[in-house]
Amino acid sequence: MSGKRRAARDGQRGEWLAALYLMAKGWRIVARQQRIGHGRGVGEVDIVARRGRVLAFVEVKWRRKAQALDEAIDERRLRRVARVAEALAPRLARPADAVRIDVILLAPWHWPRHITHVWQP
Template sequence: MQEYVSNRIALGHRGEDLASEHLVGQGYRILDRNWRCRQGEIDIIATRGNVVAFVEVKTRSTLAYGHPFEAITPTKLARLRRLAARWCADNDPHIPVIRIDVIAVLLPYTGAPQIEHLAGAHS
């Protein structure tokens, strides 16, 4: 069980690294990673232009349990909105535009990683 947990954590970290690289390649600047407060965690906070994107990264090695986007429920989105508001209050309450994004990373055992970026996820 311990090995499974450490493999899952490593998979998640690799997915977040690839998602960050993807965002930088798209012209974003990373403001924060794995920002935490008592209510939860935001994987990546990035900015491009006047937009600050609060990014949830979902990484899978297969699609056996569904597409990574399927893990983003209305409850999860509501929590991400609350976390984004908290980050803004703590860091810069005058951000012109905030957005919740989701990045799905598929890391198959063989082959190249696949990255999908859903900008402006909402329920």
């Protein structure tokens, strides 16, 4: 299996596990793999989830080694998620909702690390 194909499969598995984790914590999954734009201006968010009055745009990162998770998220990636959140929030958020961006980091044999409010759109 090629490296790109394996990375895509691992990414999908990570998103599925992150969705299960969120649901177990009382979140409702509103949308998955939401994209806006095209070319270099494309932005994507892995999961949009709601719990009460909080609407979270969640970036999921899966790495084969937990040590690699510390470098999985950077400002450029969060800015791309923020663009998607800003575009989709008017359609998905209710008037009194708090909108935020979260990150879930996953690696084999480690509990998911859910980092909340990493970026304010």
